[in-house]
Amino acid sequence: MTTTTKTADATKAPVAGETVLDARGVTMRFGGLTAVRDVNLTVNSGEIVGLIGPNGAGKTTFFNCLTGLYVPTEGEVRYKGQVLPPTSYKVTDAGIARTFQNIRLFHNMTVLENVLVGRHTRMKQGLWSALLRLPGFKKAEAEATEKAMELLEFIGLQDKAQHLAKNLPYGEQRKLEIARALASDPGLILLDEPTAGMNPQETRAAEELIFAIRDMGVAVLVIEHDMRFIFNLCDRVAVLVQGQKLIEGDSQTVQSDERVIAAYLGEPVAESTPEVEAPAEDAPAKDAPAKDAPAEEASSEDEATEDEPSEDDSAEDEPAEDAPEAADAPESSEDTPHDPASGKENDA
């Protein structure tokens, strides 16, 4: 499952058009906890931008700030130059659609109805129009249905239009969620872990789908844990650690950045200490004793081999579940605590 062609494909694509999304200094605090701190991010039209980071880094919180589910404590988000309103339905109306990390379809509605709900903002028929069946009503309904069927065809679910959403298999539910988001004719679509729980084949299909969405003229901002997926897909990748943006750049820059590696894996040292499976809970005091835990042989990566030192082989893995546990100074990665050998080394 080498994906070099994909990578090439992705890198030649970017035609930096106008700025679609412009987040400036977004900060989100919940009481004393700062979940997102001063994050700047832009997405240009025709771009696929990735957002990665360890668990708990604030990616989804940042997403929620972008889509109006949360109102950022500081900073502002502009969509095509306009400051976004602070309510989520208005954000959708403005042109930003999203999917959810854990699928949130309308389970007891049919597949077609789900997509039609996504079409809500682009239809204007109110209650009176529905009750009196005013002249425009039938036409609007027919148009919406046609558009919805097109989208279902786009994701390959046209034959299941009358099935209940909850009866779809998992991968198709993910696709349906994307179709539902696309139904609002967005200029930017935010995908929150679109391949979570998918097998490699489904992940490939999702990749194709996202490229196709980009080719439709919709900018894409995607959160993902699957590094191979994200580095194949994205023109630019931003790394969020402990609520702060660590680095932003193309996939090679990000992959070779030591702070990123440190954030995910811990700090490399010259020679691997033989300490097996060092538990990390008492780590914060001592700096970087041992991290190249012997558990990483499972996933050898083929595209991430530029300039990595000996422990490149797991750079793309599942994030350590608690890499950022001290709340301060993630940048000074030399002496941040890092847990070696986060036990979840299953490759995606």
Place this chain on the structure above:
Amino acid sequence: MTTISENTQAASVAKRDEATGLIGFLPAKAARALVLGGSVLTVASCFLAWTWTPTFPGDLTYYGSPAGLQLQVLVLGLLTALFALSSYGVKGTRWLTPAGADAAVKVAALAAFGTTWYTVAAISISLGGPVNLEPGGAIVAFATLITLLGALALPFERPSVHPVDPEDTGWDQFKHRAGNGWTAFKGAFAATGTARKLPPMHSSVEILIITGILAVALGVFTYGVGTEYDELFLGFLITAGVGFAAINKSGLMQQATQLTKKHQNLTIAGAFTAAALFPFTQTDDQYATLGVYILIFATVALGLNIVVGLAGLLDLGYVAFLGVGAYAAALVSGAPTSPFGVHFPFWAAVLVGAGASLVFGVLIGAPTLRLRGDYLAIVTLGFGEIFRIAVMNTDGTSGPDITNGSNGIASIPNLNIFGFDFGAEHAIAGFTIGRFANYFFLMLLIMAVVVLVFRRSGDSRIGRAWVAIREDETAALAMGINGFRVKLIAFALGASLAGLAGTVQAHVTYTVTPEQYLFAGPIPPNSAFLLAAVVLGGMGTMSGPLVGASLLFLIPNKLQFMGEYQLFAFGVALILLMRFRPEGMIANRRNQLEFHENDETPATPVKAGA
């Protein structure tokens, strides 16, 4: 169909008699013959006298002419016999059981047994002992018993169950055995297959069939409303309930649903026609009274279904909106006790009533609908009480003189629309149409409006938004739905539909008093009963609340003897229904979709990778 413990001797024995019925000692052929013979005997014995004295209501003393409960048993006996014939594969009866005959036979036999033994028991108890039975009564009891035994001996496919773990404690083993027994018992009554697709027919034939179905429905309803004594109505409940279950098992119901779905508009029009024919089946105004009250109740329940069933907003004070409409109409009706000495024409009164309810709906909804969860239920519950108490107190002494307090507004004049006096009797095509029948027609019109609103709003952008909000509010907001606005529309629409019904109710009842609009009480149009009608009938469906409302009105009305136990029995019934059929009597279209979706794998997350 492999069982887990096939290695033991006991399991292999169990496996061998897998094809037997619940009653094991009868061979299948004998059982089938027994069913047929028993059901024929049942039919025959309905023509005998069951008791010697006409003291038992319905006068079951005649030979040759079935009466009262005998008629119900006769129908059920015929049904059982027909299903039994169909299970033999007799030509011309096979269409009766498109989903397999055995389950239908069993339930039909159960229905006949239930009604008959109820009758026999009622005779014995009310007359003082089984000695009061004529031979006919004994024969019919025996006949239905052997029919039921034969039906239970019919072979069925036993569902696979887990064997009892011998290491469990005795109590656990007992529970497990009981559970297995219950599973097998349910399996005995499970329909064996899904109904065949209907053969293609000319649409005129289909329409004819729909007409027939509606005629039967009207007949059943008319019979139920017209039952004159408690025993007959209880028997009717058993007959209709279990009888319909039998028809459902046979698959006929499924086919009927297919047909009515195909001709939906026609079916609805036909149903209204059938309902409009109801007053013509009555000789006096007595049952039209029941009819109009049922219609008011059902209309309000259907309005509530928009709020609860579609938008998922739990409204516990809905009857207050009915009250607002009724009071508004009463105040402008020209009633002598109304402090406003105005007499609006009906159309204006309707506007005032619906408009007042709308205003109150918006007033209550606007501050609360921004919240999620239970707050709305609490606030609406409070509003219901506030309305009643406020009306009670605006009597001129405790507050301004608006509503006359607990005396209410009395002597509301009858409506007069275009010179048609609703208070007088009219002769239409030789039938005398009394006061309540007049209002019945008017209420039918109002209900048609509500049905139209329900259907059209449900099947539109706004209706989809309601359901989306009900399903997942966060996701709905992220799809661009203005949740607050959409919910407020649902709430206000529901309120104004209740107000609409209230304007007619004020005229029907002559008087409006605060005590008509309680949260819970023995007389149906109250918030608890309305909600129960929606839940019982089936949330989000159109016919569900109508059926639920009819039952919830008729049962307390007919079973006067239950008296103060009525609410208790009602609660028990509600608990049982929620336990065994949580989707309500009439399942949602969407739930039905789910049942038909056998071709699709269930949604199981594919766990691969992270």
